[in-house]
Amino acid sequence: MTHKILLVEDDEQLGAQIVAHLSEAGFAIQWLQRGDLALAVTPREYELVILDLMLPGAFGLDVLKYLRSHSDLPVLVLSAKNDTAVKVRALELGADDYVTKPFWPEELIARVSARLRRPGLERGGAIELQGLRIDVAARTVSVDGLAVELTRVEFELLLALARRPNQAIARAWLAEHVLDPERDGSERTLDVHASRLRKKLGAKGALVATVWGVGYRLQTGERA
Amino acid sequence: MKLRARLAIAVLAAAVPVVIGLGVVRARVEWSTAEDGLAEFARDKMVLGGREACENAPEVFPFRPGSRGPSGPFARGGARLPRDPLAVPQVPPRALLEDSPPPAELRNELWAYGPDFVSRNREAPEFPSELRAALEDGAEQASIDWMLPNRSGIAVAVRMPWTDGPCAVVLVRRAVVGPQGAVRDLVIGSAALCLVLMGAVFLAAGPIVERVRRLTSQVRDSAAAKYATQVEVGGDDEVTELAAAFNTAASEVKLNLDGLEARESALRRFVENTTHDVMLPLTVLQGHLTVLRRRVEAGASEDRQVVLDALQEAHYMASLIQNLSAASRLESDPRGIESHEVDLTALVERAVARHAPIARAREIALEHAVPPAPTRAKGDVTLLEQAVSNLIHNAVRYVEPGGHVAVVLDSKGQGFSLRVLDDGPGIPPELKSRVFERAFRADGARSRHPGGMGLGLSIAKDVCERHGFTLELRTSEAGGAEFEIRGTKSSA
Known part of the structure; x- marks a missing residue:
């Protein structure tokens, strides 16, 4: 399943790198370079937003407020300033997490994946993982269909x-x-x-x- | 405005009204003296023969020159009034006015009037209405200004002891002696008074002005010496208080200045160290990249180790700069931290994610575990994350390839425990007590990776202590290092 991600980052090189790395990791990504453009998006079209706070056109925190007021999709903030006040403010405004520059591409992908991670699928009171089936209600376990005591x-x-x-x-x-x-x-x-x-x-x-x-x-x- | 100029103006401002007031009083006294003198003169004159002469010939009284000879009442009257400082007329006033003998201005002029204020003598001036009003109101005598073309005079009306006849009221007039003289006296007097006053004021102010000047020059010297010198405090007046106040202020300023200078020099040292610390790994990184470029140009397959070294160097540099920034924050505020709600679960995940790429590249298994429910504590998220990141980075750097690093956050009752353990070479017991020292700053031996990460671990220790957390180092079960942070969870 392809997750659709919105990237709001004004820097050409960094933006292009992030797009390349996330695409390679299997994400569908849309990249905006201006804050005011981000203020015009439809948040529910995305599953996660990566938001730089220093943007032309609008304050990053205003974009965050806009996204938060229209949806509860996860927002991952990119921050160049390792500044507690900014982070605390962003978290207060509803950011889910932040990544401080400089970061490794894998680091960003790990943070994005962690945000999109869903708890172990528990359907009808049972968890199924690679042939392993756990029936939570009946408290039974089977491997490839064979019950295990x-x-x-x-x-x-x-x-x-x-x-x-x-x-x-x-x-x-x-x-x-x-x-x-x-x-x-x-x-x-x-x-x-x-x-x-x-x-x-x-x-x-x-x-x-x-x-x-x-x-x-x-x-x-x-x-x- | 200088003190002396101010004093001079004050003296003038005070003296001029006083002098004017005195002048007015003196003029009044003189006027009243002149009025009384003239009235007395008139009464004497009339009582001692004047009345007879007047009532006998009111049409011509007083006598014209030559009509009755020099033995008239004026000649005698004049001789009999030696105490009158004003000269006594020796000739009838008409002569005075028309024939102008020189002493004319010092003579009294005397005219007689009936009870109806009309003179039988046609030469007599009209009786001034103000004086008439005054006498009709019951006054025995009254006076007014007598304006002459070039000078002023006084006119006095006197009621005689008898009430009828053509000589019941007498008008005496006289020009006032030297009005310019009076003004001159006044001016000279005022000037003299002002001079004396100013002299006295300057004598009194002189030493104060002198002391203020000395104080000013000492204050300038003290300021030039960055308040290292104090000004001299003598005497017991306001200048003394000012000097003492300046000394107090100067001590205060000096204290602040010293603190500022100490901080500035610390900052300068810090920037110098920082420059060194950043330039070194940057140089190494450039070296690695150059090797890579040469090999690629020579067609060789890229050297895995060189790439790994370059990655590590960049990673180290990023971490170093974060640490320097944290150190500068810690140094600028020796005690405090910003305190907010910190999600330790997310913090551990971020810190692990930060070092995972390098761990993977070095083939080190970096694992972590957090409790399913968020674990929170009060603190500064940037500093705490840096502290945890430093412990992880330290482990990842010293574990051999194939080794393990584990980060475990546990929630235990009211507290939490955050452990970073590895199966690396561990820390020799003799270095355990020194591992948190900022060694490479203290001893000046600035080898790059001195006995662990001097700066990183010392920051971790400092941050934990500021938060009221403990940071302990022990040997892990596998013989490596195990750092443990313990603290209190926030209730929220």
Whole structure:
């Protein structure tokens, strides 16, 4: 699915680079070079706006106000001045995030992706990821259609990871929210449960990745 | 206006009305003396024979020259009034007026009138109506100005002790002696008074003027010496108070000036260091790019390591400039921070995203985890992000390719914990206590990557302390470094 992004950036070179990098990353992008032009767009045509604050034609913050008053689409602010007051003002006016110049192209793409990221798809009380199906209501799990018997802790662990796929989840958080508080709640215990879960998932066991220094992640191969 | 000129004008302004007032009083006194003198003269004259002469021949009284001889009442009267400072007429007034003997102006002229203010002598002047009104109101005597062509005079009407006959009222007139003389006296007197007053004022003001001048010159010297010198404070008057006040103000100014100079020199040093710190990586970057260009021109495939080095150098420079900007903000305000609601979750994601491209290029696994719900704290988002970014950058730089860096934000009760850990070489125990020092500034040994990132870690420490957070360094389970920031979440 192609996301349509509006870029408002007056600098020729930087604008062209951003357009090139985002297009390469698979986004459809429209580029405006003047603030006053941005004040005439129809916000609901876009899924995200990348907005430079220093613009000819209109104040960046005014453009932000305009976008906010017409829609709730995410706005990512580009700021050259590493100035707390400007950032705080932009966030207060409803900006979702900001990227400070200089930034790497990957950095910008990561911020855009993070804003467009949707929580793990949970349709009809079930999560489906690459042949792995978790029925949240019935508390059953199947791999490629075959049911897998999980303990309560293993199921909770898998569900916690599946709700934020491709994001590392800290061991401490998992230990607190997944393990039975009545029993041994240490992170070592968690590792034992994770190891058993992997085995039970068989071919899909590799989806449960250990993340060095952090904890675990359900890895679907898509960009996080 | 100078003090002396002001004093001179003040003296004049005060003296002139006084002198004029005195002149007026004196004129009044003289007038009244002259009126009384003339009235007395008239009464004496009439009582001592004048009445007889008048009533006997009112048509011709007073006597014309030669009609009765020199033995008339005037001759005798004049001799009998030695106390009258005004000369006594020796000849009848007509002679005075028409024959003009020299002493004429000093003579009294005397005319007699009946109770109806009409004289039997046709030569007599008409009785002045003001005097007539005054006498009819009951006055025994009255006087008015007697205007003559070239001078002024006085005319006095006197009621005689008898009420009837052709000589019941007498009019005596006399020219006033030297009116110019009186004015001259007045002018000379005023001038003398002013001179004396000014002399006194200048004598009194002189030392003050002198002290004010000395103070002025000392103040100028002090200002020229940037208020390092004080002015001398002597005596116990307003000038002393002024001098003392100046010294107080000068100390204050000097204090501010010293602070300003210290700050300026710190700023200058800072800019010099900054220039050095920025120019060095820029030079290295130029070197890398030159190598790349040569290899590309020679047809060689691009050298991965050179590209990576160039990327890292650019990344380092960006981080350095952010740090210098943060350092200048921290130095300009030794205690404070701007405090707002900061979303630590977003902050960690931004800081990780910032270094992820370089970590990937160096084949280092940079991972992070944040709690599902936003975790917030009060603080300055720019400085906190810079602090976290510095910890991450430090780890990414020192971990070998293939190594790991993890950033973990945990929410624990009322607090939060933000850990940056790696499996790099770690920090030798003997350096752990010094790792937060701004080493490469303190010892002047400005090797580029001195014992960790001196500036970056010292900024991280400073920022945490200002926020009331703790920043601890320990050895990670994998033997690398583990930095942990702990603080309180905001309740919102």
